[in-house]
Amino acid sequence: MVDYVRAQERRTGWLLTIPAIAVLALVFAYPILRAVWQSFFTINLGNQLSPAFTGLDNYARMAQDGRFWNTLWNTTIFTVATVSLELVLGMGIALVLNQSFRGRGIVRTIAILPWALPTALIALAWTWIFNDQYGVVNDILLRLGLIQTGINWLGNPTLAMISVIVADVWKTTPFISILLLAGLQSIPSDLYEAQAIDGASPWQSFRQVTLPLLLPQIVIALLFRLAQAFGIFDLISVMTGGGPGGGTETVSLYIYATVMRYLDFGYGAALVVVTFLLLVLVVAIASFFLSRSRKRASGAV
Amino acid sequence: MTTTSPENQQATVHRPSVRRFILPIAVALTVLFCLAPILWELLTSFKTDDAIAEIPNVYFPSPNQLTLDQYQKLFERRPFLNYLFNSFLVSLASTVLALGIGAPAAYALARLKLQGERIILAGVLIVTLFPPILLFLGLLDIVRYLNLGNNYLSLIIPYTAINLPLTILVMRSFFQQLPKDLEDAARVDGYSTPRMLLDIVLPMTLPALATTGILTFIAAWNEFIFALTFITREDMKTVPVAGAQLGGASPFEIPFGPIAAATVLGTIPLVLLVLIFQRRIVQGLTSGAVKG
The missing domain is CATH 1.10.3720.10 (MetI-like)
Structure with missing residues (x-):
């Protein structure tokens, strides 16, 4: 009985938390991860915005x-x-x-x-x-x-x-x-x-x-x-x-x-x-x- | 701490009289510091063009130097009521969403034992330190992919998200202070968790929701980068962006008067919020930042 109540409480807890986590992930985590990924590509007017993998070139350019x-x-x-x-x-x-x-x-x-x-x-x-x-x-x-x-x-x-x-x-x-x-x-x-x-x-x-x-x-x-x-x-x-x-x-x-x-x-x-x-x-x-x-x-x- | 020099003792003796002179001056300086720039903009917005351009500056204009023309010019040039409406809509919608999504999560984090609770809280805290410039590039992707450009949702969703951490932190500290007896009693009476939340916890939560809501509304009203990037249609712009983009008929003419009028109109809603809810704002800010 106690286990059942605890399990139910936990489920409710996740139901209440997941929408917030989803929105935070979409607006905060995704853009950062996406930027990490994109930073290894050259995407500019020089190549008509079609991504070309260039490794660490962008970082070398920054230096x-x-x-x-x-x-x-x-x-x-x-x-x-x-x-x-x-x-x-x-x-x-x-x-x-x-x-x-x-x-x-x-x-x-x-x-x-x-x-x-x-x-x-x-x-x-x-x-x-x-x-x-x-x-x-x-x-x-x-x-x-x-x-x-x-x-x-x-x-x-x-x-x-x-x-x-x-x-x-x-x-x-x-x-x-x-x-x-x-x-x-x-x-x-x-x-x-x-x-x-x-x-x-x-x-x-x-x-x-x-x-x-x-x-x-x-x-x-x-x-x-x-x-x-x-x-x-x-x-x-x-x-x-x-x-x-x-x-x-x-x-x-x-x-x-x-x-x-x-x-x-x-x-x-x-x-x-x-x-x-x-x-x-x-x-x-x-x-x-x-x-x-x-x-x-x-x-x- | 134990050794006190004679000068210091003298200072202690003179303290009340020093306070009597210094305190009013300090208070006056504080008020001057906080109000002077706003008052100057307010005064400019009511001056005629000639009075605005008079050198030396006119601090106490005569009646014939005062006018409502600047406001009239502003409305003739730009759909300023539209901007105000857009700002209201976007701020209100994102406030309601942030409360609707954030308060339940805060309750779960305060009351229910979740695995990984500490990780979630740490994540929420870290995220409050992200400046929006780090997010707009990735969000631009999402906006393009979902075809949300020039759609209020392209602002409502990010505004909800940037307000969630504060909502969660303020509401969580509120729930932690709430006595648990009522909830326990409700459980004994056989309420399910969702019903208990709606019927018993929610009514007690309204003041805290109002406190948080004011802060989220202010933050949404003031946001700039996303509004600048995702909305390009003139009639859908929000007040800060539209204000910043007020230009003259030619590059050589800067319309100081209408700009001042726009500044005044765009800040009035927030001035009212501060005047009415000063206590709540302070309470919310401190509980969100300090207890978090």
């Missing part, structure tokens, strides 16, 4: 492809800059939102707004803000007397990179603040009181209580953000299209152009595979270091 290495470099800069800025700023905002003040509910609502809005449209708003003639950034800098003529923010590779980083920091800092705020709220206040009795400064109690106890949330926020930043597409695609002169072209934009503009499917697939492996590597390294620092931190407290 020689300066544009690929340039996009990888841009992606790295973008990822490191946005994630670290967002972490610091997100922490600051979370600390502010964790204080008690009048109108806190409204401020918390406002503080998640940027995260919820469509990135592509937000990218349009930031393009307008950084506009060389009528943009607000130039207007403010001119009024402050810091510059004499308007800066062409999106027309210079370095400045364009700074612009897209600023826009991304604005858009995704709220995500980190939300996660960190939830962590802050779960820290018991008597820990701070004990610290205050010991005569600790705010900075000391932040270092000794807040940071170590917040580490799980920081780890998760970091992992999510690393992966998202590494795959950034819509924001940069709308703001600069990867320009000027490839100055803001990330791996995602290069993959998209390779497939949709140059119709080079085999090489695009190889780019997908390598990006996927790099992403796995980044996430694995990040989680390794973070779990180690987590252990050390919990040992210290």
